[in-house]
Amino acid sequence: MCQTANAFKNFPLLESCTSKLSQVIHKVGRGVSRIRDRQELGLRVSELLTGAWRDSAQTSNQGPRAGSPRGMVVPVLNLSEAELTDILPLLCESGAGALGWWRIRNTPLANSAAGGQLHEVYRRHRLSALIHEREIAYVLSLLRAEGIEPVLVKGWAIARLYPDAGLRPYGDIDLCVRPDQFAQASAALECLEEIDGHQVDLHCGFTRIGQTKPQDSRWEIRRLRRVRINQDDMDVWDELFDRSQVVPLAESKVQSPKSKVMSEPGAVATGFVRILCDEDHLRLLSLHLLRSGARRPPWLCDVGLLVESLNFASRAKDFRWDVCRGQGSDRTANRNLNWIATTIGLAHHLLGADVSGIANTILAERVRNLPHWLMPAVLSQWGGRRVQSPTSMTSLSSLYSRWDNPVRATAAVGGQFNNWPRLPYRVAELVTRLPEVPRQLVSLVEQFAVRPPPSEVRSGSPAGPARWLTDFRLTEE
Amino acid sequence: MERITREHFPRMRKRGLVIDDVPDEVLVYDLDRQTAHCLNRTAALVWRSCDGKTSAPEIARRLKGALDAPCNEELVWMALDQLDRLHLLEQSGSVPAQFSRLSRRQLIRNFGLAAAVALPVVTSIVAPTAVQAATCQPSGNPCVPSKLCCSPLGCDVPNGKCF
Numbered sequence: 001m002c003q004t005a006n007a008f009k010n011f012p013l014l015e016s017c018t019s020k021l022s023q024v025i026h027k028v029g030r031g032v033s034r035i036r037d038r039q040e041l042g043l044r045v046s047e048l049l050t051g052a053w054r055d056s057a058q059t060s061n062q063g064p065r066a067g068s069p070r071g072m073v074v075p076v077l078n079l080s081e082a083e084l085t086d087i088l089p090l091l092c093e094s095g096a097g098a099l100g101w102w103r104i105r106n107t108p109l110a111n112s113a114a115g116g117q118l119h120e121v122y123r124r125h126r127l128s129a130l131i132h133e134r135e136i137a138y139v140l141s142l143l144r145a146e147g148i149e150p151v152l153v154k155g156w157a158i159a160r161l162y163p164d165a166g167l168r169p170y171g172d173i174d175l176c177v178r179p180d181q182f183a184q185a186s187a188a189l190e191c192l193e194e195i196d197g198h199q200v201d202l203h204c205g206f207t208r209i210g211q212t213k214p215q216d217s218r219w220e221i222r223r224l225r226r227v228r229i230n231q232d233d234m235d236v237w238d239e240l241f242d243r244s245q246v247v248p249l250a251e252s253k254v255q256s257p258k259s260k261v262m263s264e265p266g267a268v269a270t271g272f273v274r275i276l277c278d279e280d281h282l283r284l285l286s287l288h289l290l291r292s293g294a295r296r297p298p299w300l301c302d303v304g305l306l307v308e309s310l311n312f313a314s315r316a317k318d319f320r321w322d323v324c325r326g327q328g329s330d331r332t333a334n335r336n337l338n339w340i341a342t343t344i345g346l347a348h349h350l351l352g353a354d355v356s357g358i359a360n361t362i363l364a365e366r367v368r369n370l371p372h373w374l375m376p377a378v379l380s381q382w383g384g385r386r387v388q389s390p391t392s393m394t395s396l397s398s399l400y401s402r403w404d405n406p407v408r409a410t411a412a413v414g415g416q417f418n419n420w421p422r423l424p425y426r427v428a429e430l431v432t433r434l435p436e437v438p439r440q441l442v443s444l445v446e447q448f449a450v451r452p453p454p455s456e457v458r459s460g461s462p463a464g465p466a467r468w469l470t471d472f473r474l475t476e477e
Numbered sequence: 478m479e480r481i482t483r484e485h486f487p488r489m490r491k492r493g494l495v496i497d498d499v500p501d502e503v504l505v506y507d508l509d510r511q512t513a514h515c516l517n518r519t520a521a522l523v524w525r526s527c528d529g530k531t532s533a534p535e536i537a538r539r540l541k542g543a544l545d546a547p548c549n550e551e552l553v554w555m556a557l558d559q560l561d562r563l564h565l566l567e568q569s570g571s572v573p574a575q576f577s578r579l580s581r582r583q584l585i586r587n588f589g590l591a592a593a594v595a596l597p598v599v600t601s602i603v604a605p606t607a608v609q610a611a612t613c614q615p616s617g618n619p620c621v622p623s624k625l626c627c628s629p630l631g632c633d634v635p636n637g638k639c640f
Binding site: 120123124126127130131134166 | 495497499504506513515602603
């Protein structure tokens with residue numbers, strides 16, 4: 001060894017090359033080991049959240065809410081306190097903290113320090129659920145005053161199925177409005193920019209939900225106002241609107257009648273809200289999950305919960321798969337079906353969702369046999385931390401995370417989830433994102449040039465209930 | 478000693494609050510101050526009894542029946558003191574001076590350990606952010622003696638970072 005080292009001294013270039021090579025090998029080795037670690041952490045998250053949305057008879061201390069799946073057994077949890085502590089930041093960051101608490105609440109882990117922190121998250125989610133319902137009621141009243149009937153998607157529309165109001169984190173209020181009413185609706189909600197606590201994600205019809213949007217939503221709204229109404233968009237709206245269902249907004253309070261908002265007697269969340277039918281909702285959740293790279297476990301819990309609440313075992317014939325796959329060309333409908341089956345398969349394999357009723361459907365094969373790369377990729381996402389600092393690192397790390405997420409890459413280019421290599425999809429996604437590069441560079445330069453002092457960062461955060469909720473208000477894509 | 482008057486008949490605040498009953502505790506969000514609190518069963522029972530007509534001894538009697546544990550007036554005043562300081566009562570300063578700032582230790586000393594189970598506790602809810610929740614150092618963070626690297630990570634000694 002020494003002799004080799006001495007020999008290299010006579011060839012400085014060779015020595016430097018060898019040293020660089022060994023550094024690269026070391027880094028690759030560390031990279032591989034990190035990916036394995038992330039997958040292992042992701043696996044623990046998956047174990048903790050298995051069936052976390054269920055209200056098992058043994059663990060329940062409240063009656064199930066309307067629509068939530070009943071009688072499902074929650075598997076025994078084999079997680080040590082140290083392992084729970086390890087995944088605690090991941091749970092808090094991804095919005096799965098309350099679901100984690102629900103799962104451990106009747107186990108010895110509930111009394112651990114990590115359990116205490118998860119309990120705090122749950123308490124916070126409970127209160128934010130009440131505030132969120134108030135916000136929805138207020139925003140709906142603004143739109144209805146203009147004669148606009150919106151459809152609420154994701155968020156509360158799926159949260160109402162959980163056995164407890166505090167299990168799911170709330171982000172924006174996703175509302176879809178008729179395409180030819182979009183300009184009017186966005187004008188009606190303009191006042192919310194000056195009112196604390198309301199964050200509405202307004203969608204022009206249904207066709208663009210779940211697609212990646214530019215970060216500047218005001219710019220997007222201005223652009224959408226100018227866009228000519230497409231007849232196809234109108235047709236899609238009419239079709240989905242006709243199938244939509246109306247549910248009472250205060251539904252979640254039925255099981256806990258003591259819960260109430262006492263601030264303004266007139267502002268108690270009452271009335272009704274229009275949501276998508278189950279078939280359309282399942283498609284929307286599946287597409288949204290994959291387009292977002294399956295990064296957050298609660299989104300897959302949503303799918304698991306919806307699938308179980310549909311109760312395929314006894315109602316398989318009632319479910320309209322032809323509606324679920326959506327309209328459009330055969331190619332689009334088949335792709336949708338592939339994505340929906342993939343998502344249900346993920347919910348089954350990673351979170352133990354009961355899919356027994358799907359055995360006789362056209363999706364059975366796909367649900368049972370997922371592409372070999374898919375589960376490790378999702379677990380790796382769940383086990384990875386995201387950079388929180390408001391610096392240029394955010395842009396750089398988001399660039400890497402895009403490359404690092406084959407699920408997102410496949411969905412971004414409308415690919416099929418199969419066993420083929422993912423490299424072409426990753427490259428294609430980067431190419432499709434090239435037009436964004438100049439704007440990202442500008443924002444990168446801006447971050448370096450105009451970095452506000454910490455006090456300004458704090459004051460820039462939303463006031464009112466939103467400020468209190470900011471820590472876990474999730475950034476929706 | 479301050480005389481207990483009609484002003485000392487506490488009344489719970491109702492406006493500007495979001496209240497949620499969960500098993501064994503009550504969650505309260507103060508819309509005016511943007512703070513959230515968690516009331517344990519004893520504190521919640523005391524708070525719910527504050528209708529502006531019921532005196533502390535009467536609340537203590539009710540509490541004794543509900544909790545099946547030794548309760549007295551001091552315990553009720555202790556709860557009221559906490560509720561008052563968190564602006565959950567209508568009239569601020571409605572707790573007589575002799576009962577304000579009663580400590581738990583003092584109460585347990587006076588009434589024995591049996592009183593500990595019935596102690597009123599009002600805590601502020603602060604959900605941990607991901608960074609706060611990290612009791613161990615994730616990958617890439619420096620190894621420090623106070624925080625171990627999260628398992629199965631180890632400390633890369635030359636770089637001084639967990640990997």
